[in-house]
Amino acid sequence: MTGASRYDAIVIGAGHNGLIAGAYLARAGKKVVVLERRDVVGGAAVTEEIFPGYRFTEFSYVVSLLRPEIIRDLELPRHGLKILPLPSTVTPMDNGDYLAAWDDHDLTRRELYRHSPRDAEAADEYSRVMARAAKAIKPVIGLVPPDPSSLSWRDLRGLLKLGQYGASLSESEIYRIAKLVTQSSADLLDEWFEFDPLKGTKSASGIIGTFLGPRSPGTAYVLLHHYMGEIDGAFRAWGFAKNGTGGVSAAIASSARALGVEIRTGAAVEKVIVRGGRATGVALANGDELHATVVMSAADPKRSFLQFVDAQHFPDEFTQAIRDFRVRGSSGKVNIALSELPQFTCLPGEGPLHRGAISISPSIDYIERAYDEAKYGQFSQRPYIDMIIPSMIDRDMAPPGHHVMSCFVQYAPYDIEGGWDDAKRDAFGETVIDTIERYAPNIRRAIVGKQVITPKDIERIAGITGGNIFHGELLLHQLFFLRPAPQWADFRTPLPGYYFGASGAHPGGGVMGAAGKLAAHEILKDWR
Amino acid sequence: MTGLYQLKRTPFHARTSALCLPQNWRRWAGHIAVGSYDLGLEREYWAIRNAAALIDVSPLMKYLIEGPDAARLLDKVTPRNIQKLAIGQVYYTGWCDDGGKLLDDGTVTRLGEQSFRLTSAEPALRWLAMNAVGLRVRVTERTDQMAALSLQGPKSRAVLNRCCDTTVDGLKFFRMAPNVLAGRPVTISRTGYTGDLGYEIWMDAADALPVWDALMDAGGDYGIAACGILAMDMARVEAGLFMLDVDYTAATHAWIPGQKSSPYEMGLGWTIALDKPGYFVGRRALEREAREGSAWKMVGLEVDWEGLERVYAAVGLPPQIPAMAVRGSLPVLHDGQQVGYASTSTWSPVLKKYIALVHLQRPYYEPGTRVSLEITVEHHRRHAPGTVVSLPFYEPDWKRK
Numbered sequence: 001m002t003g004a005s006r007y008d009a010i011v012i013g014a015g016h017n018g019l020i021a022g023a024y025l026a027r028a029g030k031k032v033v034v035l036e037r038r039d040v041v042g043g044a045a046v047t048e049e050i051f052p053g054y055r056f057t058e059f060s061y062v063v064s065l066l067r068p069e070i071i072r073d074l075e076l077p078r079h080g081l082k083i084l085p086l087p088s089t090v091t092p093m094d095n096g097d098y099l100a101a102w103d104d105h106d107l108t109r110r111e112l113y114r115h116s117p118r119d120a121e122a123a124d125e126y127s128r129v130m131a132r133a134a135k136a137i138k139p140v141i142g143l144v145p146p147d148p149s150s151l152s153w154r155d156l157r158g159l160l161k162l163g164q165y166g167a168s169l170s171e172s173e174i175y176r177i178a179k180l181v182t183q184s185s186a187d188l189l190d191e192w193f194e195f196d197p198l199k200g201t202k203s204a205s206g207i208i209g210t211f212l213g214p215r216s217p218g219t220a221y222v223l224l225h226h227y228m229g230e231i232d233g234a235f236r237a238w239g240f241a242k243n244g245t246g247g248v249s250a251a252i253a254s255s256a257r258a259l260g261v262e263i264r265t266g267a268a269v270e271k272v273i274v275r276g277g278r279a280t281g282v283a284l285a286n287g288d289e290l291h292a293t294v295v296m297s298a299a300d301p302k303r304s305f306l307q308f309v310d311a312q313h314f315p316d317e318f319t320q321a322i323r324d325f326r327v328r329g330s331s332g333k334v335n336i337a338l339s340e341l342p343q344f345t346c347l348p349g350e351g352p353l354h355r356g357a358i359s360i361s362p363s364i365d366y367i368e369r370a371y372d373e374a375k376y377g378q379f380s381q382r383p384y385i386d387m388i389i390p391s392m393i394d395r396d397m398a399p400p401g402h403h404v405m406s407c408f409v410q411y412a413p414y415d416i417e418g419g420w421d422d423a424k425r426d427a428f429g430e431t432v433i434d435t436i437e438r439y440a441p442n443i444r445r446a447i448v449g450k451q452v453i454t455p456k457d458i459e460r461i462a463g464i465t466g467g468n469i470f471h472g473e474l475l476l477h478q479l480f481f482l483r484p485a486p487q488w489a490d491f492r493t494p495l496p497g498y499y500f501g502a503s504g505a506h507p508g509g510g511v512m513g514a515a516g517k518l519a520a521h522e523i524l525k526d527w528r
Numbered sequence: 529m530t531g532l533y534q535l536k537r538t539p540f541h542a543r544t545s546a547l548c549l550p551q552n553w554r555r556w557a558g559h560i561a562v563g564s565y566d567l568g569l570e571r572e573y574w575a576i577r578n579a580a581a582l583i584d585v586s587p588l589m590k591y592l593i594e595g596p597d598a599a600r601l602l603d604k605v606t607p608r609n610i611q612k613l614a615i616g617q618v619y620y621t622g623w624c625d626d627g628g629k630l631l632d633d634g635t636v637t638r639l640g641e642q643s644f645r646l647t648s649a650e651p652a653l654r655w656l657a658m659n660a661v662g663l664r665v666r667v668t669e670r671t672d673q674m675a676a677l678s679l680q681g682p683k684s685r686a687v688l689n690r691c692c693d694t695t696v697d698g699l700k701f702f703r704m705a706p707n708v709l710a711g712r713p714v715t716i717s718r719t720g721y722t723g724d725l726g727y728e729i730w731m732d733a734a735d736a737l738p739v740w741d742a743l744m745d746a747g748g749d750y751g752i753a754a755c756g757i758l759a760m761d762m763a764r765v766e767a768g769l770f771m772l773d774v775d776y777t778a779a780t781h782a783w784i785p786g787q788k789s790s791p792y793e794m795g796l797g798w799t800i801a802l803d804k805p806g807y808f809v810g811r812r813a814l815e816r817e818a819r820e821g822s823a824w825k826m827v828g829l830e831v832d833w834e835g836l837e838r839v840y841a842a843v844g845l846p847p848q849i850p851a852m853a854v855r856g857s858l859p860v861l862h863d864g865q866q867v868g869y870a871s872t873s874t875w876s877p878v879l880k881k882y883i884a885l886v887h888l889q890r891p892y893y894e895p896g897t898r899v900s901l902e903i904t905v906e907h908h909r910r911h912a913p914g915t916v917v918s919l920p921f922y923e924p925d926w927k928r929k
Contacts, residue, residue, distance in 0.1 A: 071880045072833060077922070082578055082878055085570040104567040135846065242578060355571075392751075395579055395683065400749035 007031050007292040009523065010282055012269045012308065013463075015043020016249055017502040017516030018298030019263075023074050023256035024520035032261045033290065035282065037268040037463055040246075041253045043298075044462040044469065045511050047246025051449040053399040054337035057244030057390060058453065059462055060469065061333075061406040062086060062357075064238045065225075065512040066248065074255040081251035082242035084393050088356030090347065091201045092439040098346035099197040100353070116195040126192045127227075133180060134227035136173050181476060183220035186364050196363035204361045204384050207410065209470045209509065211328040213371030214364050218476050225474070225510075238357070240393045245511055252513075272297075272308045272498060279498035282308075294497050294523055298516060301325050301472060301484040301504035302465035305493070313495045321485035325504070326478060329455025329467025330374060332412035334432045337448040338403040341389070342440035354392045360385040360435060374411030379428050382435055384410045402448070407432055414455035414467045425452050470509025471502055480506060491519040492526075499523050535560045538586035539675040539736035543744075547754050554757055557649065559587040564756040569852055570877070572759035576722050577878050579751035580681040582743055583760055585721075585728065586736075588634075589651055590670045593644040597663035602636055602644055604808050605659050607791065609801035613638045618702045618717050621799050622791045628813025629779035629788035631655065632772060633796075635719060637704050645670075645730070649772040659809065675736040679743060680726035680763070682926055683750040688716065688727060691746035696727065701928045710735075710742035721760060723767020725926045761853040765874045765885060768828060768919025770794060774855045775826065775871040775885055790814070792822045793887070795919060825893035828917040829860065829870060831882040831901055835913040843906045849875045849882065859902040860886050861911060867892040870901060876921060882912075883921050892916065 011022045014036035022034040040046055044059040063083055071081065087103035100111050113120040166174070180188070185206030189199040203214035206222040213219075241247045253263060268285040272295055281291035297304035305314065305322045347353050361367060361384050370380035386408040391398035398404045409432050416424060429452035436443050455467025464471055472478055481489045484504045488494065491501050501519020503509035536559045538544070544562050552563035561584065564572060575581035593601060603610040606621045613619055615638050622633040634648040646652065656667045679687060688696045693708035696716060704717035712735035720726030731739050744752060761771075770776060776789040791800055791814070800814055833847070840847045853874035860868040873884035884901060892899060895918050900911035 068833065068880050077879045082574075084574050084578060087568075087570065103570070107567070395749065395751040 005033070005290050007033050007290060008294070009033075010035065010290055010292040010295045011298055012282065012295065012304075013037075013043060013298035013502065014041040014249075014253065014263055014265070015298055015502065016045045016245075016252055016511055016513055017519075018043070018296075019249065019252040019256050019261075020070060020074070020513045020516035021296055021298060021501050021520040021523075022261045022263075023252065023259050024517055025523065026256065026259040026261045027073070028520075028524050033292075034256065034261055034263045035267040035269055035284070035290075036263065036265045038461075039265050041263060041265060042246050042249030044458070044464060045245035045249045046462075047244035050335065050451050051337045054402070054404050054449065055244060055246075055390075055397045056335035056337075056404060056451060057246065057406055058335060058451070059333060059458060060245045060511055061240070061388060061390070061408065062238050063241050063245065063248060063511050065510045065514075067513050067517065070513045070517055074252060074259075076248075076251045076255055079251040079254035079258070080242065081248060083239035084242060086238045086240050086356055086388065086393065088352055089201065089359055090344075090353040090356060091197045091359045091361055092344055092346045093197050094362055096345055098344075098353075099195070099201065101201075102352070112195075112198065115198070116193075119193045119195045119198055122192045123198075129176065130224060130227045133173065133176050134224050136169055136177060137224070179220075180224055181221045182217060184215050184217050185219040185223050186214040186368070188220040188223065189214075189364070196365075197361070200361040200363040200366055201359050203364050203367060204359060204386065207367065207371070207384070208386075208408075209331065209468065210473045210475065211326070211330040211374070211411075211413070212473075212475075213368045213375075215368050221476060222474055240388065240390060242394055243396065244390060244394075248511055269308060271310075272495075274309065274313055274495065277313075278496045279309075294499060294526075296499040296501055296519060296523060298502040299463065300327065300465045300468075300502065301500070302327060303463070304500055304502075304504070305484075309495060309498065315494055318485055318488065318494050325472050325484055326475060327464075327466030327468045327472045327504075329414035329458060329464075329469070330412065331408060331410040331469060332379070332428060332455060332457075333451075333453040334407040334409055334429055335451040335453070336405040336407065336443075337398070337450065338405055338443075338446040339448050340442070340446045341392075341403055342405065342436070342446060343442045344440045346439065354389050356388070358387040358389075360387070360439065370411055374413045377413060377415060377417035379412040379416065379424075379431065380410070381431060383412070383432065385432065385435060387436070407436070412454055414459070416454075420454050420456040425454055425457075428452060428454060471504035472509075474508050479508060483508065491515075491522040536587075536672075538584050539733040540584045540586065540677070540740055542737060543740050544584055544754065548756075552756065552758075556757065557587040557589065561587060562754070562756040563758045565754050569756075569759045569762065572753055572755040573762055573877055575751065575753035575755055576680050576724055576759060576763045578682065579753065580679060580683040580687045580747050581722075581753055581755035581759070582740070582747065583678040583680065583755045583757070585676045585678045586674075586733075588671070588676055589648045590674050590676070590730075591646040591648070591652060591656065592668045592670050593646055593656070593665060594642060594668075595663070595665035596642055597660075597665045598642050598644050601656070601660050601663050601665045601667075602646070603804070603806075605656065606636065607800040607808060607810065607814060608636070609804040610636065610644075611804070615640060616704050618704050618719055619799075620702070620719075622794065622796050624791065624810030624814070625779040626810055626813065627779065627788070628790050628810040628817060629782075630776055630791055630794065631778050631780060633770075635717075637715075637717060639704075639715075650778060673733055675731050675733045675739075677729045677731075677740065677743065678720050678722075678726060678760075679729060680720045680722040680724050680755075680760075682725050682924070683747070683752070684726050687743060687747040687750050687752060691742045692716070699727075710738040712739055714739060721767075721769055722763035723769065723920055723923055723927060724763065725924070758852050761855075761872075762874045762876070765853055765872050765883060766876050766878065766920065766922040768795070768885070768921060770826065770885060771872070789824070789826075789887075790817055790822065792817050793824045794826050821890065823890055824868070824887055825890070826871075826885060826887050826919075827893045827895070828919045828921050829873075829884040829886040829899065829901060829914045830917050830921070831884070831912050831914040833881065835900075836882060839903070839905055839910045839912050842910075845906070847882075848905075858884070860888060860899050861902065862892050862897070862899050867899065873901070879922055881921075884914075885919075886916070888916065
């Protein structure tokens with residue numbers, strides 16, 4: 001056998017979760033190799049220079065939930081990680097006005113007061129209530145989800161812990177959480193607010209990465225996720241990583257290498273090798289075989305369980321659960337290189353708005369209408385767009401005086417009628433530019449180049465089946481002990497020696513790293 | 529209108545006051561200085577760490593020391609070997625009373641064979657004059673006549689190269705060179721108070737505004753930000769740099785001996801040239817301390833985040849972090865016994881750690897020692913565990929490169 005090598009652990013996929021898992025395993029003294037299909041590490045957290053001098057955060061573009069203990073454990077600041085503030089959100093309005101949320105409470109309140117004194121007061125209470133609810137469920141994120149149907153000692157202990165924790169919540173907190181996990185974001189926001197651009201902008205964060213609209217039940221819960229960062233005290237809700245999210249991956253990769261992890265790029269995994277009912281290594285597309293005591297996949301659930309491993313090694317119901325796992329991509333990206341800053345009619349000149357998020361979300365109706373089109377296989381004619389201008393936050397992203405703009409666009413269904421092709425991709429890109437042009441008329445003139453990414457492209461480039469940015473929608477039936485499949489949410493799989501630790505595992509997506517870290521811990525537990 | 533009842537304004541006041549919209553002003557050596565230009569410190573802090581930050585440091589005391597015995601004077605009053613200081617080189621140094629206790633700290637720049645610039649935090653004219661008796665030297669205070677800007681951050685070199693007649697590419701760490709900026713003669717030293725790549729620009733007060741404008745203009749594409757002293761205060765703690773009247777007390781101001789600090793205690797052992805010939809102020813005391821070791825030392829403390837979380841979680845709260853550096857003494861304990869104190873503590877945005885400059889008794893100042901910091905949680909004294917570390921907390925590769 002040629003090209004055979006022996007490791008303690010093989011990690012499939014050098015996205016941030018794979019790299020983090022590799023780093024933690026190496027930190028525990030294991031000999032680790034992380035395999036990456038592409039020539040660059042980072043997975044969906046990559047920064048690439050698509051046009052010379054202009055660096056795009058191609059897919060994921062902001063950081064909120066990257067676990068602070070990972071930053072410290074892996075000494076990421078020493079490896080170049082810097083999380084720069086993204087201090088505001090501005091929503092341009094159709095009447096030429098705007099709604100802004102700044103990073104200062106008094107400024108934000110005054111701004112909202114201008115539009116609705118009632119909402120200005122409600123917003124304070126709303127954020128306190130949401131932050132408390134987030135605080136109440138936060139400890140759950142760090143737990144390995146116990147399986148409520150199991151009688152194993154470990155699961156019972158986990159359930160007990162969870163039960164004790166649940167008992168520590170007040171009755172009103174429990175009602176609040178029960179409501180939050182069942183409501184639609186539109187219903188929740190209608191209870192609190194009256195001003196459309198405010199409701200539209202807040203509802204948008206409930207639909208990101210799902211194939212749902214603001215009126216779909218379950219979306220209120222996702223809003224809660226966005227308060228997680230805030231309750232960490234010193235950790236901002238949203239930030240932009242130096243050099244984009246590729247900067248996060250580079251820092252983690254550098255730390256992992258320093259810990260002794262071998263990272264191989266251009267190493268596509270074909271199959272997980274199974275011998276004697278155990279995962280014992282992987283076969284690469286180039287014919288090489290690598291052997292190890294354990295194999296962990298940081299790819300999406302479909303690839304991990306339907307492609308890398310033959311179905312014969314899994315129970316039918318597991319395979320069925322993975323097949324049923326919803327991974328419908330619903331969003332695209334348009335990355336734009338600009339020769340000048342976009343000038344927004346609502347706030348002309350260069351200003352603080354350019355350093356924060358700019359949200360095209362004038363109302364809940366606007367977003368729900370955008371969803372209507374997607375439901376029936378079209379991309380939205382007037383999509384929700386979340387823009388940031390990375391070059392205003394980190395000048396290294398574009399040549400001096402020039403800029404890059406990152407536009408997250410929803411909805412763009414993976415299953416578009418007739419399938420995605422170049423013409424549809426172009427039309428999608430044009431629709432996005434048209435939409436932006438309504439608020440920033442100079443945009444077309446300023447464009448030096450643009451990259452349009454559909455869910456199909458996310459699948460093709462980043463290797464995420466279905467092109468869903470979270471490797472699987474953050475739906476309630478796909479979270480916690482149900483993620484990715486019932487009974488198998490503890491990073492183990494029905495195949496001994498085969499582990500799973502990526503966004504498709506608990507606690508889910510975002511550049512958070514918790515899945516990779518928790519998976520590494522479980523692997524190490526089993527080692528003892 | 530100015531005068532009697534007002535603090536002094538710096539030569540940049542016309543620019544800084546127009547930008548200081550939150551009216552967050554602080555005092556600095558009898559001047560008003562901008563605390564922050566934004567309501568929060570984040571943008572200015574990150575300009576220091578990721579772009580370029582322009583800080584008005586004009587209130588620094590500045591002295592021109594000239595004459596055939598200028599070097600002899602400085603050799604006598606500072607522990608450094610000034611004879612070795614090359615023209616165009618800058619030394620950082622503290623200086624002591626004859627008991628070997630610190631009076632102040634600052635920089636000495638050799639402008640020429642017989643001419644030096646000394647900066648200090650406190651007035652030093654009387655002390656220099658006393659030591660100059662019998663020497664052929666002239667000391668002139670230039671504090672008001674000379675304006676100074678600190679340009680700090682990884683893009684500071686690129687910004688200067690855009691607006692200076694001569695590039696600063698060849699200017700090494702702690703070197704100084706004359707240059708022309710906005711058509712005005714300036715000297716630029718590669719120095720600062722942030723632990724990042726940075727430069728200080730020294731100019732005639734009359735040239736202040738055109739130089740400021742040229743820098744802000746050149747820095748536009750690099751994300752330059754006017755930066756107040758509060759963001760700098762966070763950066764200097766990360767860099768392990770201390771401040772007079774915050775982290776130590778001048779020996780002449782101390783009421784009791786315990787308030788005094790020696791340069792060894794403050795981590796300045798590397799500046800003390802005991803191998804230089806002859807007497808210098810404090811020599812005998814410093815020799816003794818070098819021999820016998822120091823009773824105290826200023827080192828770093830990294831608070832365990834998980835420990836801090838536990839302390840707060842006990843009352844059901846996430847950790848509460850102050851928005852700026854805390855200039856207040858906090859007890860530091862080992863096994864329940866107080867063994868020192870923190871003089872400045874801050875959240876470090878780049879390290880995602882809570883850090884403090886701490887003064888610890890022997891032997892607790894050894895790196896790796898486990899100690900705890902006393903903090904107040906919901907009005908109760910609590911102890912957050914942490915580890916003693918060497919300074920600096922943060923030093924990017926490009927600081928010296």
